[in-house]
Amino acid sequence: MKHARILLNDAPELGPLHAVEDGGALRLDDGRRVAFDAVRWLPPLAPVPRARSIFAMGLNYADHAKELAFKPPTEPLAFLKGEASLIGHREHTVRPADARHMHYECELAVVIGRTARHVKRADAYDFVQGYTVANDYAIRDYLENWYRPNLRVKNRDTCTPLGPWLVDAADVHARPGGPMNLALQTTVNGVVTQRGNTRDMVFDVPFLIEYFSAFMTLSPGDLILTGTPDGVVDCPPGAEVVTAIEGLGTLHNFIRQG
Structure with a gap:
């Protein structure tokens, strides 16, 4: 559903x-x-009674790491985002007036469904409520270190469109390959600029749940953004950016000059 x-x-x-x-x-x-x-x-997320943890992955597709002239990581490169960065389907994202390199990132987003601590990867899917589409914009003009994006690059208000749907985990897990065999695509003003598949992640969804829950508690409603394939391009003011994931839906977003 x-x-x-x-x-x-x-x-x-x-x-x-x-x-x-x-x-x-x-x-x-x-x-x-x-x-x-x-x-x-x-954003298709129910309210939670405390601060929501939002994890985002860097360089989690080998082709995207190559695109940025880096080797794939040997351990997850993760950073945290604030909930104020989230907006919904068909909303506007603000592009800073001085930005020259504002890149979309089409990403599979995992919503945690129950408290997870010391989860084994074989059991990881039991802790997922559902999946949705995220567009994790990066303002790379502000980047200080490719491996550790700073707050101004990734944690900006309006810069993480999410949705339109939260799809039940059972529906996604029933597909051949589950969440690890979903096609991704991005278009900018109707032109296809990015194609990929979740099977090409360096660290898959079960690994990430096992990894994070090994040292911290994951709570219902927490969100894991799993990275993007190669093919990112600049998004000018006025652009319509459409990020789509097979079986999950199509997320429309519009760029507004800040």
């Missing part, structure tokens, strides 16, 4: 609502069906 969180355009005072995909429309919990263009899309 595909889940969404939305605001109704004609009744925003109702606050965030849960909905599911239903035959090309959204079905609310009260049974009403509304059109996709009758809502404002929010």
